[in-house]
Amino acid sequence: MTNKIGEPHYEAINKRSVRSGGLPFSRLLPGVPVTYSTPLPDTLDLAAIRARNTLLLLGRLWQGDRARVDLARELGLSRSAISSIVTELMDAGLIHEAGQRAAGQGAAGRASGGGGTVGRRATLLALNARAAHLLAVDLGASHARVDLMDLRCVTRATRTVPHEILCGPAATYALLADLTQAVLTEAGVRRAQVAGVGAGVPGPVDHATGRVVQPPNMPGWDGENVMAGLEKALGLPTRVDNDANLGALAETRFGAHRGALDLIYVKAATGIGAGVLLGGRLHRGVRGGAGEIGHISINEQGPVGRSGNPGSLESYAAAQVLVETAAARRAAGMPTALPASLTLADLIAQANTDPLARAVWAEAGHHLGLAISTALNLFNPSAVVIGGRLAQAGEVFLDAVRESALSRTMRINADRALIDLSTLGADAAVLGAGAMLLDHLFTPAGLRHLYGVAAGRGPPHVPPPASPAAPAFPNSFGGTP
Secondary structure, three states: OOOOOOOHHHHHHHHHHHHHOOOOHHHOOOOOOOOOOOOOOOOOOHHHHHHHHHHHHHHHHHHOOEEHHHHHHHHOOOHHHHHHHHHHHHHHOOEEEEEEOOOOOHHHHOOOOOOOOOOOOOEEEEEOOOOOEEEEEEEOOOEEEEEEEOOOOOEEEEEEEEOOHHHOHHHHHHHHHHHHHHHHHHHOOOHHHEEEEEEEEOOOEEOOOOEEOOOOOOOOOOOOEHHHHHHHHHOOOEEEEEHHHHHHHHHHHHOOOOOOOOEEEEEEOOOEEEEEEEOOEEOOOOOOOOOOHHHOEOOOOOOEOOOOOEOEOHHHHOHHHHHHHHHHHHHOOOOOOOOOOOOHHHHHHOOOOOHHHHHHHHHHHHHHHHHHHHHHHHHOOOEEEEEOHHHHHOHHHHHHHHHHHHOOOOHHHHOOOEEEEOOOHHHHHHHHHHHHHHHHHOOHHHHHHHHHHHOOOOOOOOOOOOOOOOOOOOOOOOOOO
């Protein structure tokens, strides 16, 4: 075995240990149980063990700076084993020494056993968050956003522009290529320093292929391979998922319910979708279509929505429906200060003050609560987090959701379930895209890719895709299968 970057022991991992299930980034955090998708084999080669320990160490340093002695204690490894891994990661440029621990802090501060004098203060190790970068793409029905992030998902440069998704794939890819170049230029980062692209789209995604499948809110995109299209346009390996799934990842990694293993994120905007996290893993279903809560029928005799299903949630509570409802009631004479040509922004701005706006939001919350009660009874999550544009309406909307949902949910499923508005706002999708990329990079095969980028060799060249396109990243074996 060798400590040289990207050399044979990682090749051994790809061939032997990957079959047993890798260790996703979402499982490298303290307090989160480490599990595998299939049972471990009877024997585990030394290369796989070393890779696992390397990933555990990186996961700890992603959370915060630590000394070698802390890492040895937390991971149950010898000082020599920690030293060997640290040396390899420092050679790769992924971690660095970050000065000495403050006096009296941590293990070094306890070395004297309570006496007045302590020994030499320990040197802290830190993740080099700029050893590689991530590109996060948030594609909505009426906007496009690209963020350049470091390995802690801190944005270094961002661009958001109005963009109608119905303009089609070609125009969208060209725009995203321009936005990507803009953020790279602003941050002074070369394309070779980018480990990959994570993209969220407002429609169902076949996770194995990156194709969108009959997306109600993306006319002209049915069957489009977004992963292949972005790889060709940007020249970088790409992962694509539904925006609600990325919202769920963002909430459990960065939101108010950080660390939750069973959580549902509802994105309520032009369309309404949900990301379902069960046992710390996204539940995508057999193709990736799980969580389409907007197409649950809440009234089988109701109006037909975009999906063609009568009485679907989106028929009652999607953004444009609320605007049309408010306009009709205003025309019918309901007292209001809203303008004649009212917009969703008007409804949001006066959600808690105008009587017509309050009535519209309370009704929308009631309808959304009906669908959430179904999700609560099916999955028994610890939290339901509501994000997207409609969440900006605030308490009048949230109160109606809670009352409607919890009154229709069995007590065993309602007692410990929290229903809250997202605290991440418009950043949820890009943070989720970053989390999705980390879940792939912080696996044995992904680590090899990350080593190459950090060492200056850049990501692999992405040729024009064949059909169907294979994923450019190694397969995921953990948090985002």
